[in-house]
Amino acid sequence: MKIPKICVIEGDGIGKEVIPETVRILKEIGDFEFIYEHAGYECFKRCGDAIPEKTLKTAKECDAILFGAVSTPKLDETERKPYKSPILTLRKELDLYANVRPIHKLDNSDSSNNIDFIIIRENTEGLYSGVEYYDEEKELAISERHISKKGSKRIIKFAFEYAVKHHRKKVSCIHKSNILRITDGLFLNIFNEFKEKYKNEYNIEGNDYLVDATAMYILKSPQMFDVIVTTNLFGDILSDEASGLLGGLGLAPSANIGDNYGLFEPVHGSAPDIAGKGVANPIAAVLSASMMLYYLDMKEKSRLLKDAVKQVLAHKDITPDLGGNLKTKEVSDKIIEELRKIS
Ligand code: ATP
Ligand code: MG
Numbered sequence: 636m637k638i639p640k641i642c643v644i645e646g647d648g649i650g651k652e653v654i655p656e657t658v659r660i661l662k663e664i665g666d667f668e669f670i671y672e673h674a675g676y677e678c679f680k681r682c683g684d685a686i687p688e689k690t691l692k693t694a695k696e697c698d699a700i701l702f703g704a705v706s707t708p709k710l711d712e713t714e715r716k717p718y719k720s721p722i723l724t725l726r727k728e729l730d731l732y733a734n735v736r737p738i739h740k741l742d743n744s745d746s747s748n749n750i751d752f753i754i755i756r757e758n759t760e761g762l763y764s765g766v767e768y769y770d771e772e773k774e775l776a777i778s779e780r781h782i783s784k785k786g787s788k789r790i791i792k793f794a795f796e797y798a799v800k801h802h803r804k805k806v807s808c809i810h811k812s813n814i815l816r817i818t819d820g821l822f823l824n825i826f827n828e829f830k831e832k833y834k835n836e837y838n839i840e841g842n843d844y845l846v847d848a849t850a851m852y853i854l855k856s857p858q859m860f861d862v863i864v865t866t867n868l869f870g871d872i873l874s875d876e877a878s879g880l881l882g883g884l885g886l887a888p889s890a891n892i893g894d895n896y897g898l899f900e901p902v903h904g905s906a907p908d909i910a911g912k913g914v915a916n917p918i919a920a921v922l923s924a925s926m927m928l929y930y931l932d933m934k935e936k937s938r939l940l941k942d943a944v945k946q947v948l949a950h951k952d953i954t955p956d957l958g959g960n961l962k963t964k965e966v967s968d969k970i971i972e973e974l975r976k977i978s
Pocket of ligand 1: 649704705706707884885903904905906907908909914915916917919954956
């Protein structure tokens with residue numbers, strides 16, 4: 636079998652602590668070629684570019700990208716040279732239109748209360764289309780919300796295909812079409828077209844909820860969700876809300892996926908408050924790597940890695956953010972121990 640090529644971008648702060656541990660764990664479970672590239676604030680200070688061309692080139696040549704976290708610089712530094720956000724640049728250059736955030740509670744002993752769903756958020760348009768202006772005459776600030784037919788079709792198709800590939804049974808479209816009749820009306824209409832097809836061909840259910848009600852359901856009855864698909868802003872807010880169910884940023888993985896590339900990163904940032912102390916929780920990064928293995932069609936290894944994390948959580952071998960006293964490296968050692976036991 637071909638050895639997968641992984642572009643590793645550690646970034647700043649705790650990115651440089653959790654990613655090396657994740658790579659150490661990946662080496663334990665398979666053969667990979669790791670190619671290291673730079674991006675982020677330190678890279679910007681060193682070479683004047685937060686995301687050098689070489690990094691983009693390598694990212695495009697690899698089978699997947701493992702990304703840590705990057706810091707956002709103070710304003711005065713950027714006045715000299717504009718700071719291009721590495722993650723936004725990568726999303727744009729690689730057309731990573733789907734943001735995927737699993738909300739799976741792994742440290743749950745009561746399986747009847749299992750929380751396990753996925754939020755798939757459109758990543759390129761919606762209210763974050765980047766068109767914003769101020770009309771001096773009207774004294775009115777305006778932000779445009781772009782919902783294209785093409786953008787909606789590809790994210791909704793992605794969500795249904797994701798459901799097929801991951802053996803899920805239901806896709807819920809989240810919208811506000813009662814008020815946003817034209818934009819969310821379009822999104823919902825397209826969803827309903829796909830819904831028919833996937834019901835007939837794959838027996839996957841499709842339904843839809845209003846976004847405000849969904850915000851409440853996520854807290855009250857998260858078990859009702861399987862796969863959620865939604866537009867950019869709604870997805871941004873709902874996925875952060877839902878990650879609150881998991882027990883913190885140290886446990887939340889994510890993926891940014893397009894038709895040709897996949898980038899996998901923990902949801903958290905560079906966490907300057909704990910950087911350098913060796914106490915960052917590596918699990919969000921490790922679970923992102925597990926998502927990467929699934930994407931690379933290494934489903935069994937993906938599951939093993941997740942199971943190892945589950946065991947470590949069950950034994951309370953955890954970092955201070957979760958109430959434990961282990962260091963980053965010690966948690967990784969425990970994950971490796973579990974992997975050796977179960978594989
Ligand atoms: P950035 O500007 O890079 O996003 P931030 O200050 O917003 O940095 P985040 O990384 O978003 O920091 O984290 C927010 C809070 O959660 C911080 O207090 C941080 O210490 C904590 N945190 C985030 N990730 C982890 C982790 N992996 N382990 C432990 N604590 C974490
Ligand atoms: Mg942050």
